[in-house]
Amino acid sequence: MIDFNRPAFTGKELEYIRDAVNRGMLCGDGAYTKQCSRWMEERFHVNHVLLTPSCTHALEMAAYLADIQPGDEVIMPSYTFVSTADAFVLRGAKIVFTDIRLDTMNMDETLIEDAITPKTKAIVPVHYAGVACEMDTIMEIAARHHLKVIEDAAQGVNAFYKGRALGTIGDFGCYSFHETKNYTMGEGGALLFQDEKYLERAEILREKGTDRSRFFRGQVDKYRWVDYGSSYLPSELNAAYLYAQLEVCEEIDRKRMEIYHYYHEHLKCLADAGEILQPTVPKECIHNAHMYFIRVRDLKTRTRLLAYLKERGICSVFHYVPLHSAPAGRRFGRFHGEDVYTTKESERLLRLPMFYNLSMDEVKQVTEAILAFFKG
Ligand SMILES: *Cc1c(COP(=O)(O)O)cnc(C)c1O
Numbered sequence: 001m002i003d004f005n006r007p008a009f010t011g012k013e014l015e016y017i018r019d020a021v022n023r024g025m026l027c028g029d030g031a032y033t034k035q036c037s038r039w040m041e042e043r044f045h046v047n048h049v050l051l052t053p054s055c056t057h058a059l060e061m062a063a064y065l066a067d068i069q070p071g072d073e074v075i076m077p078s079y080t081f082v083s084t085a086d087a088f089v090l091r092g093a094k095i096v097f098t099d100i101r102l103d104t105m106n107m108d109e110t111l112i113e114d115a116i117t118p119k120t121k122a123i124v125p126v127h128y129a130g131v132a133c134e135m136d137t138i139m140e141i142a143a144r145h146h147l148k149v150i151e152d153a154a155q156g157v158n159a160f161y162k163g164r165a166l167g168t169i170g171d172f173g174c175y176s177f178h179e180t181k182n183y184t185m186g187e188g189g190a191l192l193f194q195d196e197k198y199l200e201r202a203e204i205l206r207e208k209g210t211d212r213s214r215f216f217r218g219q220v221d222k223y224r225w226v227d228y229g230s231s232y233l234p235s236e237l238n239a240a241y242l243y244a245q246l247e248v249c250e251e252i253d254r255k256r257m258e259i260y261h262y263y264h265e266h267l268k269c270l271a272d273a274g275e276i277l278q279p280t281v282p283k284e285c286i287h288n289a290h291m292y293f294i295r296v297r298d299l300k301t302r303t304r305l306l307a308y309l310k311e312r313g314i315c316s317v318f319h320y321v322p323l324h325s326a327p328a329g330r331r332f333g334r335f336h337g338e339d340v341y342t343t344k345e346s347e348r349l350l351r352l353p354m355f356y357n358l359s360m361d362e363v364k365q366v367t368e369a370i371l372a373f374f375k376g
Helices: 013-023 031-044 055-065 082-089 109-115 135-145 196-206 212-216 236-247 249-266 268-272 299-311 327-332 342-347 360-375
Strands: 048-052 073-077 094-098 120-123 148-152 172-176 189-193 293-295 333-335 349-351
Touching: 013 031, 013 236, 031 048, 031 189, 031 236, 048 055, 048 196, 055 082, 055 148, 055 172, 055 189, 055 196, 073 082, 082 094, 082 327, 094 109, 094 327, 109 135, 120 135, 135 148, 189 196, 196 212, 236 249, 249 268, 249 360, 268 360, 299 349, 299 360, 327 333, 342 349
Parallel strands: 073 094, 073 120, 094 333, 120 148, 148 172
Antiparallel strands: 048 189, 172 189, 293 349
16 A cells, blocks of 8 residues: 655654653744744745744735735635635635646746736735746736735745745745645644734734733733734644754655656656656746646546556545635635636646655556556
């Protein structure tokens, strides 16, 4: 049985969790949380990183801090995970879905401007599979129309666009450390931003609407309820697990790249024969081997291939049901322009097993099963 995903385990996680227990503080913003934030701030050259219990929560914080109001419109691809839209719908926004590019499955930057109306407040690029959207173009459009840019970089941790870390380019960036992502803490995420002006409101929102963060820094002598708030702090237990992974991120990357390149090289013959489409990475992007996906001819072929792999004990999966076609998507949003690629490409895409503890022997088995399917 070859799983589609297993959460990365690199060796030091339990030791750090034990250490967190011994320190006697398991709530949020302890030593491990701070170490994770600092590590990302330094490595990704970003001024502020706040660890959150999920990327969904980071997106919710971003939607709040970007001042999204009921009736505002937010532009995003329809080909994405539900959380990208959920966070904005919670604030009463209307979602305007646009089509994706054939090559990267990312939002097509050339279609954004036409979707802008006087109600538009923000653009939400999603860096699919850790391959960057065309950020220069997106940032230029946003600047011209005074829109906020919130990067859904859930899949883009430690991936780069023209040398800049994904999640650090727009007004806000959101990371995920869910167990299906490259580095994990079980459930977790982070909110990133460069601009100091968001810090105070972000800390208050994250700390139940109180100025507790300032209290801990000795800036006020008691903490009080001062504004809107929720609880967006992960436990130290989770942060300890994550820190063990961040410390050895090169090792995790090396392994994922090895798997990615194995699939890429050994399935190339199918691409040459016109049976599949392989992923492409624009030259200005450095990706993080978050995912290896192939696109087959059509939905029928994909259904057959998934069943064929399953019979051989290999778990491969597909995603996403385009949001604009889902019940909530129809209720809270609309698709702008023509759906040329979103539905068609989503129906023929499948993801191959890809995780740190997957053995190269298993990768070989998956590859051979796919080759055999197309030979048969
Ligand atoms: C995983 C993912 C999310 C959600 O992340 P959580 O940490 O599970 O909340 C959001 N957007 C995209 C594109 C994702 O892949």
